[in-house]
Amino acid sequence: MQLTYYNNRSDERYVNKNITAITLQDHSNPVNIELLQDTDIVHPTFIMADKDLYMTANYCYVDSLHRYYYIRDIKVSKGFAYLQCECDVLMSYKEALKKIPAIISRNYGLYNLYQNDDRWKVYSYTAKRTIEFSGGFDYNTQQFILGVVGDAQGGEGE
Amino acid sequence: MAARNTDIILSNGNVVSIATYNYDYIAGTGTIGYFLSTGNISLPTCFNISGYDPKGDLTDNDEHLLSTWADITTVQSTQYQTAIEHLKNGVTWIWGNGELGGLYVRKTSSTKCKVGGLTGLLKNSTDTRQKYVIRETPEMTLSECTDLCLMYTENNINEEIAGCRSVSLFTTADLRNNGQGDPDHYSYYSYANFQVGASLYSEMYNLTDMRSCTRSKDHYEILNHDYPSQVFTKARWSESLTPPHQLEMLIFGTLIQSGEHFAWGDMWGGQAGDDEDDPNANSNSSAGDGGGGDYPSSTSGVDTSDASSMAVDIVNSGFVTLYNPTLAQVKSFNDFLFLDITEVISLQLKRLVANPLDYVLFLALCHFTPPTNGISENIYYAGINTNVAAKKINKQYYTFSCGTVHIAWDGESEKDWTGGDTKTFLDFNNNTKISIYLPAIGIKELNTDDLIGCDIEVVYNVDMLTGVCIAEIKCTRPERLTKGDANLDDVIYNFSGNCFETIPLTAVDWRGFISSALQLIGGVSAVAAGNPAGVGAIANAIMSEKVSVSKSGNLAGSSGYMSHQKPYLILERPINNLPYNFRDWEGYTSNIRVNELKDVSGYTEITELWLDGFDGMLESEAAMLKNLFRDGVYLNW
Numbered sequence: 126m127q128l129t130y131y132n133n134r135s136d137e138r139y140v141n142k143n144i145t146a147i148t149l150q151d152h153s154n155p156v157n158i159e160l161l162q163d164t165d166i167v168h169p170t171f172i173m174a175d176k177d178l179y180m181t182a183n184y185c186y187v188d189s190l191h192r193y194y195y196i197r198d199i200k201v202s203k204g205f206a207y208l209q210c211e212c213d214v215l216m217s218y219k220e221a222l223k224k225i226p227a228i229i230s231r232n233y234g235l236y237n238l239y240q241n242d243d244r245w246k247v248y249s250y251t252a253k254r255t256i257e258f259s260g261g262f263d264y265n266t267q268q269f270i271l272g273v274v275g276d277a278q279g280g281e282g283e
Numbered sequence: 284m285a286a287r288n289t290d291i292i293l294s295n296g297n298v299v300s301i302a303t304y305n306y307d308y309i310a311g312t313g314t315i316g317y318f319l320s321t322g323n324i325s326l327p328t329c330f331n332i333s334g335y336d337p338k339g340d341l342t343d344n345d346e347h348l349l350s351t352w353a354d355i356t357t358v359q360s361t362q363y364q365t366a367i368e369h370l371k372n373g374v375t376w377i378w379g380n381g382e383l384g385g386l387y388v389r390k391t392s393s394t395k396c397k398v399g400g401l402t403g404l405l406k407n408s409t410d411t412r413q414k415y416v417i418r419e420t421p422e423m424t425l426s427e428c429t430d431l432c433l434m435y436t437e438n439n440i441n442e443e444i445a446g447c448r449s450v451s452l453f454t455t456a457d458l459r460n461n462g463q464g465d466p467d468h469y470s471y472y473s474y475a476n477f478q479v480g481a482s483l484y485s486e487m488y489n490l491t492d493m494r495s496c497t498r499s500k501d502h503y504e505i506l507n508h509d510y511p512s513q514v515f516t517k518a519r520w521s522e523s524l525t526p527p528h529q530l531e532m533l534i535f536g537t538l539i540q541s542g543e544h545f546a547w548g549d550m551w552g553g554q555a556g557d558d559e560d561d562p563n564a565n566s567n568s569s570a571g572d573g574g575g576g577d578y579p580s581s582t583s584g585v586d587t588s589d590a591s592s593m594a595v596d597i598v599n600s601g602f603v604t605l606y607n608p609t610l611a612q613v614k615s616f617n618d619f620l621f622l623d624i625t626e627v628i629s630l631q632l633k634r635l636v637a638n639p640l641d642y643v644l645f646l647a648l649c650h651f652t653p654p655t656n657g658i659s660e661n662i663y664y665a666g667i668n669t670n671v672a673a674k675k676i677n678k679q680y681y682t683f684s685c686g687t688v689h690i691a692w693d694g695e696s697e698k699d700w701t702g703g704d705t706k707t708f709l710d711f712n713n714n715t716k717i718s719i720y721l722p723a724i725g726i727k728e729l730n731t732d733d734l735i736g737c738d739i740e741v742v743y744n745v746d747m748l749t750g751v752c753i754a755e756i757k758c759t760r761p762e763r764l765t766k767g768d769a770n771l772d773d774v775i776y777n778f779s780g781n782c783f784e785t786i787p788l789t790a791v792d793w794r795g796f797i798s799s800a801l802q803l804i805g806g807v808s809a810v811a812a813g814n815p816a817g818v819g820a821i822a823n824a825i826m827s828e829k830v831s832v833s834k835s836g837n838l839a840g841s842s843g844y845m846s847h848q849k850p851y852l853i854l855e856r857p858i859n860n861l862p863y864n865f866r867d868w869e870g871y872t873s874n875i876r877v878n879e880l881k882d883v884s885g886y887t888e889i890t891e892l893w894l895d896g897f898d899g900m901l902e903s904e905a906a907m908l909k910n911l912f913r914d915g916v917y918l919n920w
Contacts, residue, residue, distance in 0.1 A: 136917070138911070138914075138915060138917050139916070139919055140918050140919060141920060167904055191899065212904060212907070214907045214911065215911060215916060217904075218897055218900060218904070219920075221897045221898070222908075223879060223880055223920060224879055225893055225895060226878050226879065226893055227880055227883075227890075227892050227893070228876050228889065228891045229873040229875050229876070229877060229883060229888070229889055230873055230874060230888045230890040231869065231870035231871065231886070231887065231888035231915065232871070232875075232885060232886065233866055233867060233870050233884070233885025233887070234883070235873050235875050235883060236871035236872060236873045236875075237871075237872065237873065237874065237875075238707040238708060239711075240708060240872040241708045241872070242708065242871060242872045244869055245859060245861060247709075247857035247858055247859055247860055248860050250858070251855050251856060251857055251858065252855070252856045253855045253856075254853075255851045255852060255854070256690070256851060256854065257688075257850070258685040258686045258741055259685070259686035259688075259849075260683065260684060260685040260686040261685045261722055261741075261743075261848050262650035262651050262722050262782065262848035262849070263651060264650060264848045266650050266651055266652060268649050268650075268651065268653060269607065269610070269612075269613050269647070270606070270607060270645075270646070270653060270676065270747060271607075271613070271643070271645075271662070271673065272603060272606075272646075272647075272748065273603070273606070273642055273663070273664055274603065274604075274642045274643075275604065275666060
């Protein structure tokens, strides 16, 4: 079983990691490793000779497992190095992920702003303004209206 | 004007209408011609800047220079005989620091055209042809130009583009960017081939903000300094549409068709608030369309009432007469009633009228000019000619419009309300509140959802006999807000009040008047708020917990008479507070189904993930994937 050291510069949330294979001066990369007993493939602990340890690596790929791993912790004891890793499922299954359907709940480019978004923050004060209509009654116009019974044609004459 | 040999025309001022017709030339029919100006250059039809030598004396190295530090305005001739033409084996420079209007460069066999240093297009040009540089030369160099549109090139061209910004190129030909310099903010449109560097692509697409472009199967990956990698799906050129709106693009599987409302910002921003198309159009799924039903697809179009158009009314019946007296006329009438005791006594004796005011219905004040016949007639009181003249009101109902105002979306107008995105959920109820003040009525709350983005008209109908007024509010919304919504052109609110200040004429009247006035006085009362919203409150919470205040009482009668006399809207909006790059790091709400995740990029959260076809995936890994996608990942395929 071989492990290839990488240096990962990407946030773990990125699917496609920006990884650089590490060149070891006096050692080869990949290195031979064993899987510690009673460990699982998703959170494995790999054992290697401590001479094969590269302390500044934070990412690796194990060929026989076909998976990428974050190196979470490194321990050295009695000539052996123990790499506690966690599977990077995004990078490991990147190609298969491209083909699957999904319902997107939030996205950078696909969105609809008519939908309520409780992550939007607003200030405690609000913006207020008025829009006056151009017409209406006229304050400067004051007119009397007189209503009387009958009209000029009705009623008795004098 | 024509010049020969090495004549040079220089100007430090504006040069206007120098061009002549057809083959007349401005400068230099010799080996070298220059036209320089530090002012604006206006070139009408059929302008040839220089350099035509009918005798063929031009050499390969001839340069024909049109240069200005200001604006160049040209008008296309019907025969394309404008600025650059009939050049033989020369290089023509058009260079300036000003705006370029339409400039047409006709194709010649072996000429080159260099356009540089020009910014923008004529802002006020209404002729779409003048907005573009149209050229057919086989080679063109663009350098340091901004906001330039090039249109309708033909044949293969080699384009040297360097240091330009916001250049849009509409071409039906192959376009190659030799990669000189680093193109910035380019938009290319072509249904032919496109080449960047050594890569050749077929079927041209709009590539905005391109920094580099690589093709992958049927889409393009574009790397951009400001945005994560964006992936466009296939685009096509529509022959049925007119340029420059022929480009149909499928972005992330969703059809976006260029048109009047197409904003190139949407290329990166998805369909912000624009829900013309089915948001699930990229899903191949028929689900999500609701349970059917027979919701009307269009509105009835309920118009405002025009009570003044009624032919039959009370004032013309003979039972009641309304007058529009002046103050002096009112005083004279008053004198008639109370000072000429002999006549009144006669009247009382004759008619047994207990009170002279029995035949007076009312006297009121109003803030408008009633409709009259314009002729002063004597007021007849109980059949008696009072010899007091006043204009007679000839219609019982009076209708007038207060005009129309537009309630803009936040961000719709040039001056943004809050600087936020246009057309968002913040524009609707629970966030934006709209109320209206109506004269003689008061302030009324309105439904924001009905009115946002609409034109609002207020029409009053007034009953001259009683002073009762009805304000109708008509809402016109020509643009479909969202799928399923109909255009609105209807009266959707009406409120009533009284726009007269009726003057009490008897002691009894006074007592009643004061009592009514006291009852009409409105108070201001506050409804206690709930728990105060926390720091940086979310939108709905902050608006729903605001104190609700009654803004006015009933403004009928004298209250309304003393108040503001024009309607106005009162709008209250929350102010968006999103950090810079919020969309990059948090995305916006989506609820869209995609067939393949590869069509999505950037920050993504997924509600449901179907993990089919994963060889060797463990259940724990599947659970990890689902959790990761629910919490948010960055898709940078």
